Structures are given as structure tokens and as C-alpha cells.
Amino acid sequence: MKAAFYILFGSLLTFATSLSLGGILVRALSLKLRRTEEWLLAFVTGSALLSGVVFLLCTTRLARKGVFLAVGLVSIASAIRMGVHRPQGDPLPPIARRWKWVIGGVFGGFTILYFFNAMAPEMSPDGAAYHLVFPGYYYRAHGFVRIPWNMYANITQGVEMLFLFAYAFGRHSAAALVHFSFLATLPWLMISYGRRVGIASAGIAGALFFFVSPVIGIDGSVAYVDVALTSVLFALFYFLQIWDEQRDSRLLIPIGILAGFSFAIKYTAFLAVPYAIGFLAWKLWRARQPILKPLAAVAGLALVFILPWLVKNWMWMDNPVTPFANRIFRTPYIHISFEDEYKKIERIYSLTSYRQIPWELTINGNALGGLFGPLFLLAPLALLAARNRTGRQLLLAAAVFALPYLTNVGARFLIPCAPFLTIALGMALNWEWLLMALVLAHALLSWPDVLKRYASESAWHLTKVPIREALRTIPENVFLSQNFPPYLYDRAIDNFVPPGAKVYSFSQPGESYTTRPIFVKYLSAPSEVLGDIMWTAIYSDMQPSVLDDFHFVRRSVKKLRVTKTKDMQDAMWNISELRVYDQEKEIPRASQWRLKAKPNPWDVQLAFDNSPVTRWRSWEPGKPGMYLEIDFGGAQLVDAVRIETQPDWRDPDMKIEGMDESGRWATLTTQAVVSLHPITYNLRRAAIEELKARGFRYMLIGYDDIGSEDYQQHPKFWGISLVADVGYSRLYYIQ
């Protein structure tokens, strides 16, 4: 029960601090808000402020429990002193008694389901993989830590700042409860909006449609960020609507804050900024009012919340929007090929046709990571709401915030547009009894015991109300050991891997319960190179069995280049070794040589290291003009070049160029003599030595990772020994 207390304390402190900071802002600005909505909007706006405060504390190495406690207590005390706890403003129109019963039953029932799931031991995939991993790092280091080996460490983390605040007291579940606090707040915000604009029934129905949807329920009950983002977007929409009604310029402050905070939560929510600015510009232009100053105020405030993240990434990762835009911001941290592949996967998941999307999103829930429920088959009817202004506003917001879905078809990526859509649907079906019936039917169909009767077994959804787990009557470690394999990996790693040591892994195991860094093959460019090396040892088509020999008239050159001459379509350009000869003798690589490559200059040494398991790769489709270059540091006689390469993705279209002593480049030859020399020896040790050379002594190999059988059956050929076999993975020590 002690653990449960800390979990609740951490999450409640975060909630109360956010509420207080937002309340202080609302009172300081003397915003004219209605009762109820004042608290709801204050919480969401305050969460942005608290996130900003935690960011500052992280940059100043003050991210400590005591400091968080002080921030929380001072904020709460200040809010009480200002009378924030005493609501002001006129009450909203009352809710009809029959709706109160429906809200009480549906909201109450699902709140219990969500609350206990949020409080239960946290074992969400993305929570374990990154949302809670980095708060853990920051908490232990009392501030930001540069983590170039994991691309998720360098996306915006606005909500993770709140998680960190709660994590300091109650660890993982406290963070999940912070997300739950947004889930529990947003429906009331939607209801308040409905009451404010005179569509109470639609607002209530829309709120409940949203709240009980399975994917929203599970997402909001774990340490994800989608529901928090959605709350922020809806609060932004709400403030914009109030501004449209009141034209009070003080409202531009929360509008700017929330627009910026949206981006700070998730890159894809950058649309909040043009949406807010576009809305204001349109309204001001139509009213023939000055545009520039209000827009500058909103944009400026938004930037206050956006820039810190961009600057952090620029300083640490050379790319403000890492892990994207790698063609513009070329860095050694993320490969272009990874970005291309990542985007491709996100656009399709495991679908074979986009026509499967409606079925997956509403009923099956397997392929797209969750479902909204069959009610959403009626979603197109929401367009009927376009008959009036309120409906059009809702539909516009829904359309704007649905746009990122074009880049990621996962169900979660539709959550930000869902509250607008569900209220619009409520407006379209504006017969009270029909709405009530639909709410009850949707709730019934979304309850875990009913859901499992029609949705896919592997659909992401809640399964029960875990009261004993939440209250820690079942100890957390016992529950996680039995239900969450990543916990077993993490425990094994903490038990066997010494502090400070690194673990290499081919797949993402979930690392929120270990303090040792795990380098996952596909989460950074250097780790991807290591994976390439390890696979080269066991896949003959990746081994340098092809020799391209270029012979030309002996001449003296200062520099020598191997240049790609043809487009390789989607294939990468690979060079395992580049050797230079004079009169049939290889010219030894001298220390005065200087090597260059375009693209991917950072890996050029891999083509000159005499290792058959390493290779320079373009890590993007091969294009004419790409080159590897040797500057000999003086005149050098040469008459041949040998390129050792792989039969996979192979294209021999290259030319050899030389720069003479006058600085002029000339083509020496374009003709290669190709021969095959299959590797007939074992490269496993060579590969493992590369891993060791990069500081790794441990590998976590999943049962289904490529090559897993080889590590298990041939450990002595690799020079590794089994340390632990837990969950679905094995931990090996590199001897």
C-alpha cells in the first residue's frame, strides 16, 4: 500500500500543480470563463506551464524530487492564496437529469476501469520503449541526458516532462495516472463546450462516444501521450471559440501557449500553430481588425514552447526535427534509409489494402493497434453537422487534426481529431433518445468482456479492472514478472550487466525497468551499422565476395575518387574495401591519407579498415555523383583500384577519377573486371570484435531475431557465452 500511496501522490501532485499554475494564469489574466470550464481549461493550460518549468529544471540539472515538491507546493499555495479554488464566472446551463444518469453510469463505470488500469503496473509497449525510459534517465541524472543512440530520445517530450514530475515520486504508474488525468478531464471539457454553445446533448453524447472508445481508453490509461495531446488541442479549440465570442486579446496568451505545447508534445501536432493563426487571421480579417499584433503574440508564445525542443535537438543532434528531415539535416545519428523505411511502414502497417482501414478501426483492431468501436461506422454522418456554424467549426478542427493520419495509419493517430468528430456526430444525430441509446450501445460494445467477443484477440485494448494489481496487493515485481517479458529482460540486465555497461539488441525490448542503456539496431545509425556487421558474418550475400578491379595507365595523382555513375533506384551503394595498387602491389594506407565520402562521410573509414565484415554504405539510394575519395597528401603513382563489395544490391556502374598535380580531375577508367571470390572462412569472430571495439560486452537476442539460432548454436564461434535466458530473449556476454 505504501507504493500505491506514492503513485497516487506523484500523480495528484502533478495534477494539482498543473491546475494551480493554470488557475493562477487564468486569474492573473482575469479571463472571463464560465464555472466548471475554468478549472478544466486551467488544468490543461497549467500542464503546459508545468511542462515548461520541468524543461527548465532539466536544463539546469535541478530535476530533483525536492525541487519538484517545492514547485508543486508553492504553486498550490499561490493558487489558494489567489482563490483559484473558488470558482468564478456564471455557471453553464444545467445538464438534464436523464443525461446525468447516463453520464454517471457510463463515465463512472469506465473511469473505474481506466483508473485501475492506469494505476496498475505499467507495461505499455511505447511506455516501456521510450515514454518512460527517458524520464528515468533524466530523473537519475537530474536533468537532460544526451542519448544519440535512441531516436525516440530526441523527439519532443512535452508530456514526458509531466511524467518526470510524477515519476520522481511514484515511478511508472504515477506517470500513467498523469495521462489518465487528461483522459478524465477531456470529456468534461467537451461537455462544457457543448453546454456553452447550446448543444448540450451533442456535447455529452460526443464526450461519452469519445471516452469509452477502446483505443482511447487504453491509450489514456497508460504512459502514452495521445490523449494528453488531444486534450490540449481541444482546449486550444475551446479558447479560440471563446475568443471568437469575446474578442478579448488576453485569451491570446493561453491560445499561444497551447498551440506551442501541442508541438512540444508531438511533432505531428505542429498543425495546431497554423490552425490557431489561420483561425485568428481569418476572423480578424473578416472583422477588419488589426491582424499582425495578435498573430505575432500567439506565434511568439507558441515559439516559447517550441523553440527549446528545436534548439536542444539542434545542439545535440545537429537536426532540430530529428529523426526526420535527414536529407536536409545530414547527421551521423539517423540514416536516410531508416527514415524512408520508417515512414513507409507507418503509412501501411500490416494492411494489404487501405480499404481494410474502416474495418480495422471500428471492429477488428488488430492491424492498426486498436479500435474505436462499431459506432464509428456512423462517423461519415458527422458531416451533417456542417449545416450550422458550430458544426463547421468542429468539422474543420477534425479535418485539420486528422491530417497526420496520412503519414501514420495507426488508430492512435486519429485520437486528436476524435473529440471534434464525436461532438459533430452528436449534432448530426440530434435526437436525444437516439443519442442516449447510441451512448449505451457504444459503452456496452466497448466494455472489455463484450469487446473480446467481436474484436481481434490481438487488438490493443483493456481486458479487466485490475484492482489488486493497482493497489499492489499483488506485488508489482510479481505481476510484471508473470505478465510482461520486457520486465524480465530488464531485471536480467540489471542483475548481470555492470553499471555503465552497454547492451546491444536487434529488437526493442522495452527498457523502462533497467538503468543500463540498450542500443537497438534500428534506433540510430551507428547501431544500424553494427547490425549490418553482425549480419554480414552469417549471410553470404552480404559478404564481400565480389571484386571489381579497375586497371588504367599508370599515373601520378594527388587524389583519387570512385564515383557512382548511375542511379541505383532504391538500392544502396556499398563498398567493403577500397584498395589502391601500383604495379600489382597494394599501396599501404598511410597516416597522411585523408578519406572522404559523399554521402555518409562518417563511415568512410569502414571501406579502408581491412575488415571483411564492415562496409561503407550510402544508407540511401545510390545516385550518380556519390563518391569515395582518397587524398594521398602528395603525388602518388597508381595504376589500379580494387573494390571489394557484396553481391546483394550490387551495381558495378562506377568510374575512377584522379586529380593530377595541377588540381585537375580526369577520368582514369570506367571499366571493371569483375570476379567472384566467395568467403570461405568464418567471420563471426571478426564481427564480434567490431562490437567489442565499440564498447559492447553484452547482447540481448530475441528468440525471433534474425540469427538468433546462430548465437545459440554456435556461441564458441562467436566468442560469446549465455548469461540469462528469460522471457523471449537471451542475454549473452561477449568474451
Place this chain on the structure above:
Amino acid sequence: MLVSCACERTPESYPPPEQRHPIEGPALNRASMLVNMNDEDAKEHFVKDISDKLEGGSWRWTGKRPTVKILLVKTQGLKLTTDFTIWEGCLAQTGPVHVSFFIGDQLLGKVRYDTPGYKHFVVPVEPAYLQTAKETIVSAEIDKVYKDPQDGTVLGFILSNIGFERQ
């Protein structure tokens, strides 16, 4: 600001790195849970009734109950699979044959073959029959074997591979 961030900050050049002198070992095929008869290390998996002689670069004669041992990487989500051929001459002597497939002593399936030629057998395996701590024994038993009338040589069938694949 975004545009200024894109200014080229790539390194100019690098010196040649330390030269590697890789430790080489004997050639070794990539390990798998499926034993191909032409794998470099195939013989290490043989328990009994499989010829030492590789024929045609890809297959071996078996005796009555060819048996292999395989160290499994996992127990869940696996299927037993084998590719083999019933020799026409064998069938002519014995008539239709039954081949039974086992993990240890556990019978997974029994199939009657009336015709000669290439055969493929695959069946999902209960995790309870498998283990990862030590090798799993897999076998296929033919009920009637061919006996060479001249020298009495016993031949079962022609085996190309046997083992496990992920489902």
C-alpha cells in the same frame, strides 16, 4: 532558424583507421532449426539412419527411422517440416508406405504414400513437446524399407531436410 540549422556541418575528411586483422575460423553455415542435408554441419545433427554420403549435392539416403537432434531457440510458434522423396524403385518393391513423424516418442502425424516422388510434410508443434535447454530429437519412420536383392542394403527414402520453422 530551421534553414540555418541545415548549414553543412559534415566533417572534412578522416585518416585511414587502424587496420583490422580479423580472426578467421572454419567455414560454418548459418545455424537454423532446419537441418538441410547439404549443410556444412549437417552430420553434427545426425543421430541415426542417415547416410554419411551426400548425393547430388542436396540429399541423402535414409534407413528406417532417420533421426536428427536440433537445439531449438524457442518452443512456441514452431512447425515441424520436412522435404523428402519416395523412390520409385522402393515403392515398386514395398507397395504403399506409411511415414510417421515424431518428436522424441511423440507421434505428430502418419501419412500414407501411394505414389513416388517429392513429398512435403508440415505440422504445427505443441510447445510442450519441445525444449530449449537441450536438443530436441526429431525423426521420420517409414514402415517398410527397400532391401537390395543383391547386397541387402536397406533404403528408406531420400531426405532433403528435416527440422523446424517458425509458423
